[in-house]
Amino acid sequence: MMGEFELIRHYFFPIAEVGNASSVLLGPGDDCAIQRIGPDLDLVFSVDALVEGVHFPHHYDPEKLGWRSLAVAASDLAAMGADPVCFTLALTLPDANPDWLSAYARGLASAARRFGLSLAGGDTTRGPLTLSMQVHGTVPKGEAILRSGAQVGDCICVSGTLGEAGAALDHLENDSPGPEVQAVLRKYHFPEPRLALGTALRGFATAAVDVSDGLVADLGHILEASGVAASIDASRLPLSQHLKRLVGQSAAGLALNAGDDYELCVTVPPQVWAILPEKIRRELTVIGEVVAGEGVTIDWGDHTENLSAGGYDHFRN
């Protein structure tokens, strides 16, 4: 049976070829689509659906959901190097509970202000709790950072630290969290998409993706689109002290495979890395190198591990 990606490719990608496709520069298959909208500007946009019980727990705090739903979508703009503009929200709700709506809107408004995204439109309907967010951004013509530009020899870099949101999943019901648990929960509930870093990387990064499904899975999208492989040094994975204290030896595994961190994974040629402004370089950690071949090789010091680059598949997991 085909997985999600193959199903979409097989049945839906042909529909990208119909109609007035000439102004659609990049269709399905990257973090965002791109529509050429003028002589100097490209519109970058992406849609994400969040379903209760799949993408967030049942009875999840609506204020946190408000923040998180927009952060998840905005992260795709960061991965394209786009300047945020606006978003639309299709909200399907089992009932019109004013308490829920006011808390959700409060979290959403905080995130909208923080990310510089104004609500441009929406649709509210009755049904099982589902949120569909579409974010819009712009980039100077031709400057969006695609998944397909990675070259053999490029440095593989990630922003911030990885694995904390994944560690938080075991503690969502924890009523008296200690400081480590509080720290990882904060990363899960209030992800900070790397919008400023994304725009700063325009012209420097050869490829970028946001880490939503897990580093190996998302880096895998870059590798597949660019026709290359990756070698990762596990000892260089950026891990927070909180995470190491909380999960000990499991930290590196979480950093490689857990999702929901919404950090950026980018590739940068070594000669560009050398001249990258210090301000940008400080936000990134080099964790490996783009190599020829297929898949991801992890160097664990005493042994190496070879992984295929298949992404998290919502219909398989």
Next chain:
Amino acid sequence: MMGEFELIRHYFFPIAEVGNASSVLLGPGDDCAIQRIGPDLDLVFSVDALVEGVHFPHHYDPEKLGWRSLAVAASDLAAMGADPVCFTLALTLPDANPDWLSAYARGLASAARRFGLSLAGGDTTRGPLTLSMQVHGTVPKGEAILRSGAQVGDCICVSGTLGEAGAALDHLENDSPGPEVQAVLRKYHFPEPRLALGTALRGFATAAVDVSDGLVADLGHILEASGVAASIDASRLPLSQHLKRLVGQSAAGLALNAGDDYELCVTVPPQVWAILPEKIRRELTVIGEVVAGEGVTIDWGDHTENLSAGGYDHFRN
């Protein structure tokens, strides 16, 4: 308790004011939002969520759903006078059934070709069957047809015929439909958004809306946004022979109150109507006039009926 529209206004409209809102010309509250994307062009976009059991029946034919889901969204572009460009699809499915997906994609591809809309991106997730479609179109700068421009004295016009899709609802399970039932079912399953008429009306119509929730409800959006009222002559409602044979005296009521027709309702000043190209005029029927005041008055010949302009509310009905 507040209804859908009041809830959205109260909690969500303030979020339209944050961020880089200067390029968002028209936020929530019209058929589409508008983003100024260049010196000469405005981007027009709209999102619609369709939920199984709410917007279409359980076990609805996926090929018909493919057509209908895009037609419903494209109709909002028609109501703005926008040239269609592309769309995104967030598809939430209980399982990845290849038969369902291939039939859905077939219907969607037919509609995409017909309407000139290419698939630009999407998201597929597991959950209760929900489709969220966002359509993108463009208009020359400042030429989008809003809901807010109707003036006292304008002619109220509708395209095509009304009420058939509403009559079809009683026959969705009909296994041996006669010709009348076949005709109304066709209007329900395969609506034809009036895209060419919408663009032709740019510069002529003062306001436009598509008839998705019912003529009175949707005309009500124009009246509210424009601060005017409407007087409708029931004898002038465009009714098909099929509908009249099928439902007799109920036809006018369906034309006024039933949804799903996806025709356009537009207002045109009488002096503009007089000079409107014959080709456009042929597609429209004048059914009444914009007057001062509030609400909709229906002239039934022997009596008049006064209706408030409140729209169909998904949380009330």
